Amino acid sequence: MQIDTAFFINAVGIAIMIYGLIDILLLRSKIPGGQVGKAWKALTILIAMFTVGYLVSPFFSSLPADSIRMIVSLIFLFGAVYVILTVRLLYRIIAELTA
Numbered sequence: 342m343q344i345d346t347a348f349f350i351n352a353v354g355i356a357i358m359i360y361g362l363i364d365i366l367l368l369r370s371k372i373p374g375g376q377v378g379k380a381w382k383a384l385t386i387l388i389a390m391f392t393v394g395y396l397v398s399p400f401f402s403s404l405p406a407d408s409i410r411m412i413v414s415l416i417f418l419f420g421a422v423y424v425i426l427t428v429r430l431l432y433r434i435i436a437e438l439t440a
Contacts, residue, residue, distance in 0.1 A: 351398055358392045377437070380430040387423045391416075 365385050372381045394416060401409055 348399070351395075355395045355398075358388075358395045362388050362392045377430065377433055380426055380433065383426050384423065384430065387419055387426070390419060391423075 365381075365388050369381065369385065372378050394412075401412070404412075
């Protein structure tokens with residue numbers, strides 16, 4: 342069995358996402374409630390969604406092109422939401438630390 346470069350990169354990405362999901366779940370108990378807690382919960386949900394996406398990505402080649410385009414579009418959308426939530430969370434944390 343020959344492993345191509347794309348498969349290897351995909352496997353590494355899946356491993357990193359699973360590691361990140363475990364990390365965020367372990368940190369959950371240390372996050373206070375309020376706005377920071379709500380943002381953390383939203384980030385956790387997005388990371389879980391991305392992890393599922395990474396896990397099914399090896400099967401994309403068997404999907405029709407239109408389905409792949411829709412999946413990629415959704416990944417970009419949720420990625421953008423993730424970035425905004427992360428930046429807003431960082432602003433809240435910095436505000437709490439400097440108050």
